[in-house]
Amino acid sequence: MLPLARLHGGHFVCAPHVLGKLRFSSGIRIVKWDIFCNVVDNFGDIGVTWRLARQLVAEHGQAVRLWVDEPAVFAPLCPRADPEAESQYQQGVEIRHWRKDWPAVEPADVVIEAFACQLPEPYLAAMAARADKPYWLNLEYLSAEDWVAGCHGLPSLQPNGLQKAFYFPGFVEGTGGLLREDALAERRQLFQADPEARRAFLEELGVELDAAALLISLFAYENAALAGWLDALATGERPVQLLVPVGRVLADLANWLGEEKLSAGECFRRGSLAIQILPFVSQDDYDRILWCCDFNAVRGEDSFVRAQWAGRPLLWHIYQQEEGAHWDKLEAFLALYCRDLSPSAAAALTEGWRAWNRGEGMGTAWNALLAQWPELVLHAERWCREQVARTDLAAGLVQFCTKRL
Structure with a gap:
C-alpha cells in the first residue's frame, strides 16, 4: 500500500x-x-x-x-x-x-x-x-x-x-483496535467450558459430534490448495469432522468430492474425513461455530478477527489484491503473531499459511502443523488474551471523536 x-x-x-x-x-x-x-x-x-x-x-x-x-x-x-x-x-x-x-x-x-x-x-x-x-x-x-x-x-x-x-x-x-463486544471473551470461555452447551448447539445445526475427531471449520475463497489439504485429512490417522458453511469454497469442495453441487445439510465421508455442509448462519451463531471447533480456516477480515476471539489455532485465507499487495499484509501479521512461538512452531505455522494462500503444498504443511499442535493451541489462547486487553474498535472510535473536548 x-x-x-x-x-x-x-x-x-x-x-x-x-x-x-x-x-x-x-x-x-x-x-x-x-x-x-x-x-x-x-x-x-x-x-x-x-x-x-x-x-x-x-x-x-x-x-x-x-x-x-x-x-x-x-x-x-x-x-x-x-x-x-x-x-x-x-x-x-x-x-x-x-x-x-x-x-x-x-x-x-x-x-x-x-x-x-x-x-x-x-x-x-x-x-x-x-x-x-x-x-x-x-x-x-x-x-x-x-x-x-x-x-x-x-x-x-x-x-x-x-x-x-x-x-x-x-x-x-x-x-x-479490533471489533470486540463487551464481555465477549467471558461468554466464549463459558461456552467452551460447557461440553453440553457445545453439543446442544451443534445438534441444532444437525451436527452429531464425534468426540474422538478433530473438529474443523472451513470458510474460504476459491482455493487450489484445498484438494491437497483434504487428501491429508482423509488419509490421516486421526478422524476429522469438517464443517463447511455455505460459501465460495463449495465449488472446489464439490470438485474434490466428485459432486456437481453441494447444499446445506449434505454429509460425506472419505477415509478419516467426515464433511458436513452447514447453512448460512447469523453472525452470533458463526461465532459459536468458531468456538466449537479445534481449528478454524477463515477468510477476509471479519471471520479472521472472530477466529482470533475463539482462542483456537487458525488458518487465514487473505483477500487477494493486485500486484500481490496482500502478501505484505499476510507476512506482517505472521511476523507479529509468531513473535512468541518457538522457531519450529513459527516455521510450521508460517509455511502452512503461505501454502494455503499460494494454492499448493497444503498437505505437507498440515502434517507439520500437527507436529506443533500443543504449542499452537496454547499460543492461540495467549494471543487472544493479549488482544482482549486492548481497547476495542467501537470504544476507540467513541474516544477518538471526543478526546479533545
Whole structure:
C-alpha cells in the first residue's frame, strides 16, 4: 500500500477536527452516526459495519444509521431483516437502502465511510453546508503493517473544506483496535467450558459430534490448495469432522468430492474425513461455530478477527489484491503473531499459511502443523488474551471523536 500522504495528496493538518456536539462522560450524550457500506466480496465489508453499528448502539448508546447499497446481501447476516425495505430498524440500528438516487437527508454528527467507499455528492454538499461540521472518518482495512500506527488518526483537508480522519484497526498500541463486544471473551470461555452447551448447539445445526475427531471449520475463497489439504485429512490417522458453511469454497469442495453441487445439510465421508455442509448462519451463531471447533480456516477480515476471539489455532485465507499487495499484509501479521512461538512452531505455522494462500503444498504443511499442535493451541489462547486487553474498535472510535473536548 502507498503511504497515506501519497494516497490523499499529503494535505495533513496538525490536529483532528473537533466535533463540538459530543460529550463523553459517565452519561454519554447520544449523537447521530451515519455509516456507509458499499458491499464488496459478499459479506466482508457489511459484516464489519453491521457489527460496529450494533455495538455503537448497544454498548455506547449512540444513534446509528447504516447505509447499505445491497440490502439483499445484508439480509442473511440479520435473518429478521427485510431485503426489500427502504428503511427499517434492526437491533436498534436504522438500516437504510443506499440508492444512486440519493434522498435529501440531514447528515449525522459522525460520518463513517467504510473502506474508502465514496459518499454521495449531495450528502457531501450537505455536510459542508452544516454550521457545525460533521466528524468524518474513513474506516480503513485491517493490517499489521508497521506504517499503520504512524498513519492512524491522521486527518486530511478535503477540497470542500471538510476534514477527514483515517481510522486504522490494528493489533498494536497506536492503532484503532479490533471489533470486540463487551464481555465477549467471558461468554466464549463459558461456552467452551460447557461440553453440553457445545453439543446442544451443534445438534441444532444437525451436527452429531464425534468426540474422538478433530473438529474443523472451513470458510474460504476459491482455493487450489484445498484438494491437497483434504487428501491429508482423509488419509490421516486421526478422524476429522469438517464443517463447511455455505460459501465460495463449495465449488472446489464439490470438485474434490466428485459432486456437481453441494447444499446445506449434505454429509460425506472419505477415509478419516467426515464433511458436513452447514447453512448460512447469523453472525452470533458463526461465532459459536468458531468456538466449537479445534481449528478454524477463515477468510477476509471479519471471520479472521472472530477466529482470533475463539482462542483456537487458525488458518487465514487473505483477500487477494493486485500486484500481490496482500502478501505484505499476510507476512506482517505472521511476523507479529509468531513473535512468541518457538522457531519450529513459527516455521510450521508460517509455511502452512503461505501454502494455503499460494494454492499448493497444503498437505505437507498440515502434517507439520500437527507436529506443533500443543504449542499452537496454547499460543492461540495467549494471543487472544493479549488482544482482549486492548481497547476495542467501537470504544476507540467513541474516544477518538471526543478526546479533545
